[in-house]
Amino acid sequence: MTPILAGHDLHKSYGLTPALRGAAVEVAAGEILAVMGPSGSGKSTLLHCLAGVLAPDRGQVYFAGARLDRLPDRRRVELRRTAFGLVYQFGQLVPELPVVENVALPLLLAGRPWGAAVTEARGWLARLGLAGLDERRPAELSGGQAQRVALARALVARPKIVFADEPTGALDSAGADDVMEILVAAARDLGTAVLIVTHESRVAGFADRVVLLRDGDVR
Numbered sequence: 195m196t197p198i199l200a201g202h203d204l205h206k207s208y209g210l211t212p213a214l215r216g217a218a219v220e221v222a223a224g225e226i227l228a229v230m231g232p233s234g235s236g237k238s239t240l241l242h243c244l245a246g247v248l249a250p251d252r253g254q255v256y257f258a259g260a261r262l263d264r265l266p267d268r269r270r271v272e273l274r275r276t277a278f279g280l281v282y283q284f285g286q287l288v289p290e291l292p293v294v295e296n297v298a299l300p301l302l303l304a305g306r307p308w309g310a311a312v313t314e315a316r317g318w319l320a321r322l323g324l325a326g327l328d329e330r331r332p333a334e335l336s337g338g339q340a341q342r343v344a345l346a347r348a349l350v351a352r353p354k355i356v357f358a359d360e361p362t363g364a365l366d367s368a369g370a371d372d373v374m375e376i377l378v379a380a381a382r383d384l385g386t387a388v389l390i391v392t393h394e395s396r397v398a399g400f401a402d403r404v405v406l407l408r409d410g411d412v413r
């Protein structure tokens with residue numbers, strides 16, 4: 195079976211600092227893959243190369259069988275908007291916007307009418323246990339609530355892949371389990387693949403498969 199996402203022989207340096215040295219990884223459609231490794235092993239760089247945020251110096255990235263790293267910027271941005279969802283450690287919500295608009299944002303950017311986008315966003319908030327928080331600003335949420343809002347925003351456009359960079363890094367273990375359970379259940383439901391980078395084995399325990407990154411290569 196063709197993987198939905200694949201990186202081959204990925205190299206990336208920041209100046210003289212090598213971050214990736216020939217890393218390779220494949221994710222099947224609907225698979226939940228954890229990439230583990232110590233701090234500085236290249237996890238974030240790998241995630242950003244696979245998501246088309248960073249261009250690798252060498253190697254190839256394939257999404258649904260086509261070269262992602264060769265696409266013009268405009269097409270890569272569009273793909274990230276329609277087929278990818280991203281979740282970061284601190285949620286990265288827009289502080290000025292109420293929660294419901296934060297979640298609706300990917301749909302609004304894709305041209306969905308306001309009313310439909312907001313209705314869909316409210317549905318996701320209810321589904322992730324956040325009903326009643328629609329009009330709050332991100333600063334009025336707990337860390338776990340903010341991270342669940344970030345999950346809703348990553349899932350609202352029904353992406354093919356969610357990329358999650360230390361999604362529970364700012365949460366206690368109960369909050370982390372909560373976020374992981376929600377992410378995994380929603381991904382299974384939608385058939386979405388998930389690539390999680392984490393240094394926590396507790397988080398990796400939610401994945402179907404775990405690969406280990408060390409010094410910029412998968413061992």
Ligand code: ADP
Pocket residue numbers: 208211212213231232233234235236237238239240
């Ligand atoms: P991880 O996510 O596993 O902590 P990173 O991908 O963030 O690893 O970093 C891999 C290596 O690249 C580290 O040595 C790090 O210091 C370096 N690095 C990461 N981002 C930058 C950057 N923007 N500029 C310079 N060096 C960087």
